[in-house]
Amino acid sequence: MRHIVWDWNGTLFHDIDAVVGATNEVFAPYGLGSYDVDGFRAVYTRPIWTAYERMLGRALHDGEWERLDLGFHENYHRLMLECGLAADAASTLESWEREGGKQSLLSMWAHERLGPKVSEFGIDRHFTRIDGLRSASGGHKADSMVTHLAALGLDPAEVLVIGDSLDDAHAAQHVGARAVLYTGGMTSRRDLMAFGVPVVDTLANAIDYA
Structure with a gap:
C-alpha cells in the first residue's frame, strides 16, 4: 500500500467532544439527561435520525429531524473550535511521508469548511488532494471515494482507507481498497469490529497496515 486516504472528522480531527456536546444541547429541551462519550x-x-429515535424512544415527528439537525450543526460549529487534531495525527502524517508514501483526505464535511480547517492546523502540505462534500444533499461516501480515487488516478489495490466509521469501510470495500478503522470517533469498538477489518486505537497503529 503506497497511498492512504484519510478521513477527517473523528479520525485526524478529534471532535467527539463537540459531537456529544452538540447532541446534548439539542436534546436538552427533551429532559433526557446528558450523554458522555461512551x-x-x-x-x-x-442514519443519524435512527440514533435520534433511539434516544427519544419514538419516531421523529414531521419537521423534527430538520430542526434537530440544524440545531446540532449550529452547536457543533461553535464547540468544534475547542477541538484539535488527534494526539498522534501530525506525527503519523509525517512518518508516512518520510517512508515515501502518498496521502490524501476525503471527508463528508462541507468542502468550503474543510480546506481552511486543515490549513489552520498546518497539515495541508501532506495531502496530494483534499475533498469535502461539495453539495448539500450529502450522499454516500462510497460515491465520493470513486470520484476521489479517479481524480488521483489511483489503483484501489494500492490504497488503504483510514477512518472512524463504517461508512469509511463500506467506501473502501466499494472501490476495492483496504480499510482500517480507528476508535476515536462516534462508533463503538464493538460495532467497528463487527465489520471484519482491522480496528486500532491509535493512528500510528493504523499505518502499520499500510
Missing part, C-alpha cells in the same frame, strides 16, 4: 457511542448509528 453513552453516546452506545446509541449512535447511521
Whole structure:
C-alpha cells in the first residue's frame, strides 16, 4: 500500500467532544439527561435520525429531524473550535511521508469548511488532494471515494482507507481498497469490529497496515 486516504472528522480531527456536546444541547429541551462519550457511542448509528429515535424512544415527528439537525450543526460549529487534531495525527502524517508514501483526505464535511480547517492546523502540505462534500444533499461516501480515487488516478489495490466509521469501510470495500478503522470517533469498538477489518486505537497503529 503506497497511498492512504484519510478521513477527517473523528479520525485526524478529534471532535467527539463537540459531537456529544452538540447532541446534548439539542436534546436538552427533551429532559433526557446528558450523554458522555461512551453513552453516546452506545446509541449512535447511521442514519443519524435512527440514533435520534433511539434516544427519544419514538419516531421523529414531521419537521423534527430538520430542526434537530440544524440545531446540532449550529452547536457543533461553535464547540468544534475547542477541538484539535488527534494526539498522534501530525506525527503519523509525517512518518508516512518520510517512508515515501502518498496521502490524501476525503471527508463528508462541507468542502468550503474543510480546506481552511486543515490549513489552520498546518497539515495541508501532506495531502496530494483534499475533498469535502461539495453539495448539500450529502450522499454516500462510497460515491465520493470513486470520484476521489479517479481524480488521483489511483489503483484501489494500492490504497488503504483510514477512518472512524463504517461508512469509511463500506467506501473502501466499494472501490476495492483496504480499510482500517480507528476508535476515536462516534462508533463503538464493538460495532467497528463487527465489520471484519482491522480496528486500532491509535493512528500510528493504523499505518502499520499500510
